[in-house]
Amino acid sequence: MNSTHERLMQAALELFTTQGVANTTTRQIAELAGVNEVTLFRQFGNKHGLLLALFEESERFTNLAESLVEEINPADDAGQILKNYASNTLLTFERVPDFIRSVVGEASQYPPESRRALGKGLKEVNRKVGEYFANAIAQGLLTTSLPVEKLAALVNTMTLGYAIIEFTSEMHEFWQDRDEFLETLVELFVAKGLDSSANLAKINQNLVVTTREIVDLPGNLVHQILHQAKKSSVQDFALAYLLFATGIYPTEITTLQITQQIADTQANILQITTPKITRQVPVNQWVMGKRYGSYTNNPLTRWLKSRKDNQTAMFINEAGLAMSALEIEECWQKWTETIVTPEGKQPTISQTQPTWCVEMLMRGMSLENLSILTGLAIAQLQPLAHRAKEKAAIEQATRLDQKPG
Template sequence: MAHQRTPTRQRLIQAATQLFIAQGIAETTTRQIADQAEVNEVTLFRQFGSKHGLLLAMMEDPQVLAQLGMALGQSTSQISNIPQALKSYANVHLQALAQIQEFVRSLIGEAGHYSVENRRALGQGLSRANRYTAQYLTNVLSQQHVQIRMPPEKLASLLNSLLLGYAVLEFSSEFHELWQDRENFVDGLVQLFLYGALIIPDDVPLQTGTSIDVLSPTVYSELPTSMVHEILGRAAMQDDQDYALAYVLFGAGLSIDEIAGLERSHAYSDEQHDWLQIPVGAIRQVPLNQWILGQRYGYHPDNPLSRWLANRSDDVSALFIDENKNPLMPEGILQRWQGWTSDLITPLGQPPLLPQATVTWWVEMLMRGLSPEELSLLAGHPVELLSPYVERVKQRRAMENAVHLDQQYPAV
């Protein structure tokens, strides 16, 4: 058998790796390891002295690092922007750890019982993994011409420490309320790195359509009512799809990542209203507004989105498509937005940014009377993130009340 031609020492390391991953270190016996490796238990003791000696050999074996999923395993050539690179790495890393969560729990929980040699080997293994990460980050950031505020090795150490810490928390306690879910944690992690660790030139775009755009430390202002109607009008002049796309942006408050993930089956109606089922990020249902900032854009079930769907002749399942009848990607949505807003300037002297469409919907819903908790459910974001916009609504209501009182004051 090919298995028997493998050197005994390597067979024992491979068997231990498989069993430690499957059931943890404490639950694995030396007899199980020996049986899996098809050797006598005495051979194990002769080779490694004890189970912890075998664990030490595992940690010192460079091939085990890849088996445990600690290496990145993803090519930087597939990364198109910095948020994607960070999010991709975090997700791959957490997925790899999730596949060996019994081993992670056991490794952390029993670390106090290990010898100095075991702990040193564990540290060396993590250091090797860290070097892979540092190289990955260096390649990605150099491609994007981005500088960092600390050496790559320190940045990698911070990233991996946060990921391992979250993994231990997730694997050991599912009842914590620190993060809504893994996606919520990864979004927060990416924000931290984008706006704290990196020095990003002005000409490097970050507007990728992910929730990062809205969740940045910058509190975006809502767009003026007249500008929103102007953008919707310009989109309507392009074609049915552009009009439907703008309608969904301002009528449901979705990010362009969420819109890019929509399929035809995600748009549906009940007896009185139209709805969208959001399949990415925070899974939820969102009503599609008929009124946008005081102007009606459709009657149930006749609106820009339903007209776009009714007039389509293709059989593509995606809700929005590009010129080649492929699903419309976030970059294509952003390109259309830039076409609608090319010469517009907000009151702050800046071109309107796509995240401002989402913020405009948030503020409108709050102004109409939706509570922050209700908006949190519809927007798929924690109430804390919405707090700047709750304050903004309070300011707007105060100004409206002041104007109302002024108009009621009798003339002198």
């Protein structure tokens, strides 16, 4: 027999679906679940608490974005993943079309707490999808000028809008069928050709070229970002420092454990473990011409020494859990909200990795060694090598101009 909690949830969903939220009473829900109405009040507070629980706990809703909340790597087919997510979402909606009609159609009649329940449920789905986009952007699979939460909101709004149109109207002729809608959605958000497996190898070989918006950041902006992070918190400073001192992806940072750092007077090393490869990456003392401590005393080591908790993750959120890629993106947005690049845009977190790569190349590192440290193919690094030569030429020309013959 299902628990009382589950029976109440199932009864609420059944009644909300068949007669609408507004017309359903707590007594009806309790009677259908075979429990006392007082039990409902103790567990959920009221009908609106039940509605909120449905969005937070019911598998029909908590699983909406699960197909996207997984580690992304350059071999993934971003277009197909996005299409699968939207398709799964529509299938979920189609299982409870009357409930969707009721929730949407009666929303204007709901009291504020009920509308907040609906909004909170949708916000949770949006948060999970945002994590996927943060991962995909960090890996170079997607490029966008929008914050990840806005991008996720657009995808979810369009998918829900399609479902509402299908459930409430006929002969609209917007799309021939669901597949046409899904293909259109993918074309809108994913670069042309990305969802073609035949083109994946070519795209990966030219990853840095195809993401032209991702360029290295000048030294003065890097130091401004680090300064803003330092003002925010000890952990923020360590996080920003790691992005610019190692060139690792935010998704790799989310998996780091405290034990994966090796620090002594000779070097500070991080062990990076991914499903495809395990590699070691040095943590630089020098970042863009400025020294940020030593191997044993820098923003990262100071953060770890300040920890009073028993958590094993290297970076943690307010709940004491490992930070997600989306939470790292949110930190980045906070540090850079007042900073503008030479192109007139807010810096993106995707620029940290090429910034580090260009700096290493300018300091004399070979493409072969950089390939080992980053896990990227030499062909992917060629555009960055050209950028490093370009910057070196500019520096030489500037020095020559300061010392006329």
